[in-house]
């Protein structure tokens with residue numbers, strides 16, 4: 566292959582990747598960025614793999630019967646071409662990776678953006694402990710949200726087949742809103758992981774790590790602990806349920822009402838037990 570042909574080939578490969586985007590619908594902005602980067606890198610890697618294999622097979626077949634190994638003659642143009650082509654590919658990989666990694670939806674620091682509840686941004690704290698999760702919505706007054714606090718069978722946008730088996734700790738998120746999930750741990754190191762949404766973050770004791778994302782597709786997504794944390798590690802499942810905004814508002818106000826009701830019931834029963842038995846009030 567001449568230097569010119571090789572150069573044309575690499576230019577074509579680099580040009581082709583410009584058209585590779587996030588064409589397929591993605592369940593979240595984070596998944597879109599990660600899958601988009603994966604696609605771009607594949608469009609570079611696959612042609613290079615094919616090129617190398619073709620040259621390898623060609624060389625083996627062509628020279629298999631040579632008795633005498635002859636040294637390769639210098640070809641300066643070819644050397645310059647493959648150096649430049651490699652540099653172009655590395656620059657492309659670097660720029661594409663930086664575009665995904667530097668995005669707040671993949672790597673979030675509080676200097677990048679701050680949650681604005683007035684704009685509908687959602688803030689959740691996912692606290693890991695041996696061996697479960699506690700999902701708290703401080704702004705909405707909901708603590709320890711589980712599937713049983715949510716009337717998921719009333720969610721029109723999700724088929725019953727998807728919601729009927731949902732149990733345990735559950736995050737409800739509105740589609741199309743920025744979501745800030747802060748994760749921490751009460752004991753050992755755990756990790757918050759929702760593969761389909763592209764979310765993964767370590768849950769560390771005495772440390773708050775925040776993920777920012779925006780769910781784009783209604784659905785039920787499986788989450789779990791991704792850091793081996795002891796004998797109950799495999800039970801650390803949770804759910805992420807993405808619904809439309811008005812459904813989210815309704816579910817959260819129902820859950821908030823239920824949790825304040827149970828709090829007042831607990832207070833009442835605590836008062837009742839503290840009253841000495843047999844005493845007659847107002848006698």
Ligand SMILES: [Cu+2]
Pocket residue numbers: 693754755756790791792793794798801
């Ligand atoms: Cu864990």
